[in-house]
Amino acid sequence: MNERRVTVLRNYESLLRDDPAELHTLIRHLPIHATGFFRDPEAWDALKHDVIQPLMAERRRKPLRVWITACATGEKAYSTAMLLKEAMAVENGHPGFQVFATDASPEIVACASRGEFSQAALQKVSEARRSAFFYDVDGIVRVKRDLRERMVFAPIRRCPTSISSRAAIC
Numbered sequence: 001m002n003e004r005r006v007t008v009l010r011n012y013e014s015l016l017r018d019d020p021a022e023l024h025t026l027i028r029h030l031p032i033h034a035t036g037f038f039r040d041p042e043a044w045d046a047l048k049h050d051v052i053q054p055l056m057a058e059r060r061r062k063p064l065r066v067w068i069t070a071c072a073t074g075e076k077a078y079s080t081a082m083l084l085k086e087a088m089a090v091e092n093g094h095p096g097f098q099v100f101a102t103d104a105s106p107e108i109v110a111c112a113s114r115g116e117f118s119q120a121a122l123q124k125v126s127e128a129r130r131s132a133f134f135y136d137v138d139g140i141v142r143v144k145r146d147l148r149e150r151m152v153f154a155p156i157r158r159c160p161t162s163i164s165s166r167a168a169i170c
Contacts, residue, residue, distance in 0.1 A: 037125045056087045063095045070103055077099055080099055081151060082147070099150055113153035115142055116142050132144075
């Protein structure tokens with residue numbers, strides 16, 4: 001509202017309805033992008049034990065497809081992929097998985113798809129996972145190709161009204 005010099009909320013609402021470009025601009029600048037690998041350990045444990053492992057066992061012949069919304073710079077998406085890859089190793093012969101990750105900001109999605117992170121970003125990643133899924137080069141940490149190849153990052157083109165900000169597993 002400040003950038004467009006609109007002082008009344010109703011007027012800004014009208015602008016959003018009348019100008020799709022303004023809505024797109026708002027959506028691109030609204031996200032907080034608070035992210036991190038395995039940011040809430042209890043939630044990740046629950047996802048692993050209560051969702052991923054039962055799905056892997058149940059769907060032995062079908063690959064899993066996972067959708068991560070509001071992926072920001074990719075830490076949540078890559079964390080999910082690591083759990084899936086570890087579960088796939090336990091379920092020997094499982095046909096695999098693919099992770100689709102979306103965000104409203106094309107720039108953020110491009111950053112996430114590169115799979116490059118600072119050393120500080122990996123503080124909560126165990127040493128075992130670091131060696132299994134990452135490598136260091138030129139002072140940055142990169143996601144290994146075999147995990148990146150299971151990822152599809154894409155910007156959301158429109159503002160969907162029915163999408164939650166949680167990971168959807170199908």
